[in-house]
Amino acid sequence: MLKPQTQALFDEYISAHQHPTNRLTHKIAIPLIVLHIVAMLDWVRLVSVPALPGGSLTLAYVAWALASIWFVRADARLGLIVSVAAALCIPLGRMLPREAVIGIALFGWLVQLAGHAVWEKKSPSFLTNLVHALVGPLFFVALLTGDYKVAAQAQTAPQTAR
Secondary structure: OOOOOHHHHHHHHHOOOOHHHHHHHHHHHHHHHHHHHHHHHHHOEEOOOOOOOOHHEEHHHHHHHHHHHHHHOOOHHHHHHHHHHHHHHHHHEEEOOHHHHHHHHHHHHHHHHHHHHHHHHOOOHHHOOHHHHHHHHHHHHHHHHHHHHHHHHHHHHHHHHH
16 A cells, blocks of 8 residues: 555646556656666766776766655655666666667657647646656556556545445
């Protein structure tokens, strides 16, 4: 069962994602956007740390650590899944040529924005609530694992019993 705060964030998020085609675009775009953001943040080297892969502490590690704290606090199991997936984006991003990462970024954002402009006809929710930039990946994993569906059914069950 999701924490009430996480459930509320998911409910708010889903209210801005009602059209089925928009939801489909997000299933494509969110993983691509996470990959490109992590990969691009990994281009920013902060300090030399020979113990780390690549020998440097990058902005990707810092952003990953901070986001992981938020994810795990929102929901331990889902947060762990998102955190591991995001961590895997660091070595994956290093294997990709920069041009490919830029192409992934452009494609991911075009698909995401098309979902909102063409089908949903609403601005992306992170434009009004920046936290939704983190909610999106967590929500995506909740859909994949069935956690949101279960929580939504449990929440609506008393209403259907009336």
